[in-house]
Amino acid sequence: MIMLAGQEASIELVQRWLQRRGSDDTDTGSSSGSPGARAGRRSSLALTPEDEPLVDVANRSPPPANIPNAMLYSPPEPLELLCVFPERASRVCAAACAAVARAGGEARSVRSARDTLEALRRDSDTKQPHVIVVDARQPQTLDAFLLARAVRGTKNTQHIILIAVVKKSVYLKDDFAVLPYLDAGYNRIMVETLSATAWCAEVLQSRAAASAARAQIAAVAALAAAADRCRDLIAVTDEQQKILLANKSWSKVLGWRVEEGPKQLSDTAGGEALRLATSGARDWEAPITLRRRTTPDPVLVPCRGAAIGLTKSTSHVVFVCEPIHALETERGRGSLHSIRRGSLDVRSVASDGLRRTSLAKLQGLPLEAPITKVISLLSTATEGAPPSTVAYIERAVDMLRTSELYSPQMRDDPKMRVEDPIATDLIGALLSQGPTNTLSSRRSSNDSTVVRSQTNRSNIKHKTTGQLRELLDTALSWDFEIFKLEELTRGRPLAHLGLALMAGRFDICSALECDERTLLHWLTIVETNYHAVNTYHNSTHAADVLQAVAYFLEKDRLKTVLEPLEAAAALLAAAAHDVDHPGTSSAFLCNARHPLAVLYNDVSVLESHHAALTFKLTLNDDRVNIFKNLERDTYKQVRHNVIDMILATEMTKHFEHLAKFVNVFYAKSSGSKEDNMHTDQEPLALDTTALSLPENVVLVKRMMIKCADVSNASRPQKFAFEWARRIAEEYFLQTDEEKAKDLPVVMPMFDRATCSIPRSQIGFIDYIIMDMMEAWAGFIDMPELVNHARQNHARWHELDDAGVTTLADVRRAQRHLALPAPTTTNPPTTGTTTTTTTEE
Numbered sequence: 001m002i003m004l005a006g007q008e009a010s011i012e013l014v015q016r017w018l019q020r021r022g023s024d025d026t027d028t029g030s031s032s033g034s035p036g037a038r039a040g041r042r043s044s045l046a047l048t049p050e051d052e053p054l055v056d057v058a059n060r061s062p063p064p065a066n067i068p069n070a071m072l073y074s075p076p077e078p079l080e081l082l083c084v085f086p087e088r089a090s091r092v093c094a095a096a097c098a099a100v101a102r103a104g105g106e107a108r109s110v111r112s113a114r115d116t117l118e119a120l121r122r123d124s125d126t127k128q129p130h131v132i133v134v135d136a137r138q139p140q141t142l143d144a145f146l147l148a149r150a151v152r153g154t155k156n157t158q159h160i161i162l163i164a165v166v167k168k169s170v171y172l173k174d175d176f177a178v179l180p181y182l183d184a185g186y187n188r189i190m191v192e193t194l195s196a197t198a199w200c201a202e203v204l205q206s207r208a209a210a211s212a213a214r215a216q217i218a219a220v221a222a223l224a225a226a227a228d229r230c231r232d233l234i235a236v237t238d239e240q241q242k243i244l245l246a247n248k249s250w251s252k253v254l255g256w257r258v259e260e261g262p263k264q265l266s267d268t269a270g271g272e273a274l275r276l277a278t279s280g281a282r283d284w285e286a287p288i289t290l291r292r293r294t295t296p297d298p299v300l301v302p303c304r305g306a307a308i309g310l311t312k313s314t315s316h317v318v319f320v321c322e323p324i325h326a327l328e329t330e331r332g333r334g335s336l337h338s339i340r341r342g343s344l345d346v347r348s349v350a351s352d353g354l355r356r357t358s359l360a361k362l363q364g365l366p367l368e369a370p371i372t373k374v375i376s377l378l379s380t381a382t383e384g385a386p387p388s389t390v391a392y393i394e395r396a397v398d399m400l401r402t403s404e405l406y407s408p409q410m411r412d413d414p415k416m417r418v419e420d421p422i423a424t425d426l427i428g429a430l431l432s433q434g435p436t437n438t439l440s441s442r443r444s445s446n447d448s449t450v451v452r453s454q455t456n457r458s459n460i461k462h463k464t465t466g467q468l469r470e471l472l473d474t475a476l477s478w479d480f481e482i483f484k485l486e487e488l489t490r491g492r493p494l495a496h497l498g499l500a501l502m503a504g505r506f507d508i509c510s511a512l513e514c515d516e517r518t519l520l521h522w523l524t525i526v527e528t529n530y531h532a533v534n535t536y537h538n539s540t541h542a543a544d545v546l547q548a549v550a551y552f553l554e555k556d557r558l559k560t561v562l563e564p565l566e567a568a569a570a571l572l573a574a575a576a577h578d579v580d581h582p583g584t585s586s587a588f589l590c591n592a593r594h595p596l597a598v599l600y601n602d603v604s605v606l607e608s609h610h611a612a613l614t615f616k617l618t619l620n621d622d623r624v625n626i627f628k629n630l631e632r633d634t635y636k637q638v639r640h641n642v643i644d645m646i647l648a649t650e651m652t653k654h655f656e657h658l659a660k661f662v663n664v665f666y667a668k669s670s671g672s673k674e675d676n677m678h679t680d681q682e683p684l685a686l687d688t689t690a691l692s693l694p695e696n697v698v699l700v701k702r703m704m705i706k707c708a709d710v711s712n713a714s715r716p717q718k719f720a721f722e723w724a725r726r727i728a729e730e731y732f733l734q735t736d737e738e739k740a741k742d743l744p745v746v747m748p749m750f751d752r753a754t755c756s757i758p759r760s761q762i763g764f765i766d767y768i769i770m771d772m773m774e775a776w777a778g779f780i781d782m783p784e785l786v787n788h789a790r791q792n793h794a795r796w797h798e799l800d801d802a803g804v805t806t807l808a809d810v811r812r813a814q815r816h817l818a819l820p821a822p823t824t825t826n827p828p829t830t831g832t833t834t835t836t837t838t839e840e
């Protein structure tokens, strides 16, 4: 017994090694399609770390999904052998059965193919064999090939090891004599022998392989069953995007019968899904479009995906899509009308007595949220209304009932329906909250007082040369040469421009009751805390946003609406709104479990940090504290304004801020047609009467900084191009870092090898810029905002048509514009500066 256990262990070790070899063979492309080779590859999944030295794994990526070893091995069971020998008293059969008895197992024998299949079917009272030994020596009495095919054609026999017993002469006939047997479904060939030892070794090896295969197949079946019970839509494809498994939700929601199932991913998913699958990313989160069989319109659904491969190449791709539309479909199948009707009445929502009682109690309280009032008003409006009106109101109420009233959903824009995966990627990433970027690799967020400076700028002198002074004189024009300023100030545009605008033009020192020297110190410390290594989110971007805000503040509408302190707060917020930006997004921070993401609970991580750090830097040192002379209440008010504006730059709230602004300051012009819901085309008329309410002025300030923050797309073309190049480079670096650190790739399409910059810009302008700039341009009377955006859009289209895609292409296109050659490297990043070393 002891000997047997030792023997078993060493057999298993050798077998595992052989299996690893089998899986390595797949790396070199020499895999065999035989069942034996397949079993070998699967088994390699279960190797334990101690086994690793057996093979060279240095060049292989680890499997992305963790499969617990426990799922892949089942404890050894007593061996069950079935012998198929037509001859009644076969001595070979007797030797095999004797070996099984010695190994503590049980053997049965049958004489025909029919009995074999019967034995497999009678699994209720007979145990399924681990191993079937077939006498393949007498084709005239038993067609061993036919039998193997029949066994393999029977359900749940994949794990059974089939051994063909052949004559020595057959085996020695040629080198490839085994191939027809493997093709038929045999795992092993055994030359006829009466040696009990040889049979013992053979059946033990086979038993080990059979139980590993059985455990693995059972594990796959368990995972498939789990997938079937998920409400998420799940599909697994091979590397050719052939769908290997689609769960019930996928089939049901997309309108396929489970048994027929879509064959290729492209039958049911948009091009971006295919591109994600082949992007090389191991893990991603991005919306994809799915096509339902029953409706022509594709739907955009959030999807998480992963590429799985035991070797460097991908073998499977997993798509997990949110089940939003599954719910829709289910509702559609039930009594739609009654569900909707019911939804108007809060009491009918509760299905059990307890909830009904508590809801009734709630209704009795003098508490009511505005949204509840709106829903109940709309509900009342349906009474006696024509059916078409009722239908529209019910649709509206359904929308109002979602908790995410301002969550963006891509419009069903025919231009985008064709799907631009890059735009989908970009807009999806900008608008979604949650795991994003990290400061981790660059510096700790907690050591804000010792920072990487934008340039070596200890002992900075605020000296304006003639050229710089001339440039700063043009600081209030929309085509202000921001990159020239970056060059002339050697990467320190913010302090110079800040002083010129804040002190020179807006005299915020009077409003803040501070001196210019303190303001300069403040600007310097803020600028110092921007990262010059970032291609986009550096202090040039801050200066650009500051310049835009200053430009907007000069417009009559804002001059009359905003108090001097509010204007000062807006300029300060603009200057500091991205301070200490790590060059990666909030999602990256969350994914990387960075301390800032932990600190801010994955919510508004970067914006919270920018706002908090602004005040930390300011209050830390009297020499930079521009607020030190303010009355407590005034300080509170300025602080509130600055924080509110910085937080408003968070793109996940983009549509919320835009919608609120438009709802308050634009009214649909007359004549809304009762029976026509499609009023998108109706002109919006500016209505500024709401400005009398302070809460509406807040919307203006938020909109102002938001527009300034992304105003690069509404600048003259040469600037817009350079900003587009810079943001793309920063996105690419994030993708590189995510891949290097094996983090989820937030924007897989932003891969420098494949991304089309013109398309990203077209999407950005279409989805983020146009509506917002139209609303803001109308409000402050600045049509050039929209005109530039349109011209840039048209130019990007031309470039896209001309095949421009990469950064290098864009650089070439830029050379035709009168822009100083883009910096190929970033401004110098050396010096480390403390917060207090600035000198005038």
Ligand SMILES: Nc1ncnc2c1ncn2[C@@H]1O[C@@H]2COP(=O)(O)O[C@H]2[C@H]1O
Binding pocket: 426, 430, 578, 649, 651, 709, 710, 712, 713, 723, 724, 727, 760, 761, 764
């Ligand atoms: N031209 C552009 N193209 C694509 N994305 C942009 C562009 N300009 C700004 N953005 C994005 O819009 C975001 C606005 O907020 P942030 O400055 O945090 O980060 C910005 C970028 O992610």
